[in-house]
Amino acid sequence: MTQQQVYERVNVYDGFEVRRYAPCVVAEVLMAGSFERAGNAGFGPLVSYISGRNQTGGKVAMTAPVIQEQIADSDLHRVQFVMPAGSSMSSLPAPATQGLRLMELPEQTAAVMRYSGRWSEAAYRQHVAELTERVQRAGLRVVGSARLARFDPPWKPGFLRRNEVVLPVEPA
Numbered sequence: 001m002t003q004q005q006v007y008e009r010v011n012v013y014d015g016f017e018v019r020r021y022a023p024c025v026v027a028e029v030l031m032a033g034s035f036e037r038a039g040n041a042g043f044g045p046l047v048s049y050i051s052g053r054n055q056t057g058g059k060v061a062m063t064a065p066v067i068q069e070q071i072a073d074s075d076l077h078r079v080q081f082v083m084p085a086g087s088s089m090s091s092l093p094a095p096a097t098q099g100l101r102l103m104e105l106p107e108q109t110a111a112v113m114r115y116s117g118r119w120s121e122a123a124y125r126q127h128v129a130e131l132t133e134r135v136q137r138a139g140l141r142v143v144g145s146a147r148l149a150r151f152d153p154p155w156k157p158g159f160l161r162r163n164e165v166v167l168p169v170e171p172a
Contacts, residue, residue, distance in 0.1 A: 003063045004151075005082045010172065013138045016113040016131055018169065023107050025087045026067070026080040027060075029100050033075060035121035039068045039150075042079025045097050050081065054093035060084065065149035065164065108144075109171040111135045117158045124148050127165040135167060144168030 006022040029045050031038035043066060050060040060083060067080040083092060089102055113131040117123055128146045135142060144167070151162040 003061060003084055005063065005065065005149075006085050010109065013111075013134065015134050016111050018109060018111050018140070018172070020171070021105075021108045021110060022085070024085070024105050025083040025089060025092060025102055026105055027083060027092075027095070027100060027102055028078055028080045029097075030071070031077050031079055033077070035068075035070070035077070035124065036119075038075075038077035039066075039079060039119065039148075040154075042066075042068070042077065045100050046079065046081045049095055049097060049100055054096050056093040058093045060087075060092065064151045066151075067147050067149050067166075069145055069147035109169055110144075111140060111142075111167045111169050112149075113165045115163050115165070116161050117163065118161070119148060119150050119163055123163075124165065127163075128167070131165050131167050135169060140172075141170040142167055143170050 005024065007019040010018040010020050027046055027049050029042045031042040033041065050062060052059050063082050063084055069078045071078060089104060092102055095101060111131060113127055115127050146165055146167045149164040149166055
């Protein structure tokens with residue numbers, strides 16, 4: 001089974017939960033284009049990196065989810081793979097692909113809503129709006145940009161896919 005990003009469930013609300021994500025290292029690329037195009041284009045360099053196209057030729061275990069976040073109101077999207085738990089900047093092979101970088105992310109608290117189906121921009125935006133409304137009704141304060149977390153390969157039927165909208169909130 002594919003390792004997943006480490007988190008602790010902090011609280012459960014109507015239609016969403018709040019999680020505390022552990023600090024982690026991600027491999028990241030920035031992609032320009034539409035929501036769908038950027039997400040698909042970003043996957044290739046990231047999977048190449050973990051498959052051995054890096055400075056040492058070493059493989060890195062696949063993890064879930066693939067994370068995508070639009071940068072402000074631009075056509076740029078940050079696409080990330082979370083590295084396996086326990087990874088550090090010094091334990092991972094350096095990227096060999098221009099534009100791919102490793103970065104450490106600190107602990108983060110976030111509201112999360114799970115949904116199934118295709119990871120289209122329309123579905124994503126609909127779930128972001130719904131989660132934002134629920135978070136505000138719960139009295140939580142949003143402190144960052146929403147992102148999409150995709151857990152399944154594109155060949156998996158849409159109704160079986162696990163997707164999540166993740167919205168950073170102020171820790172309780």
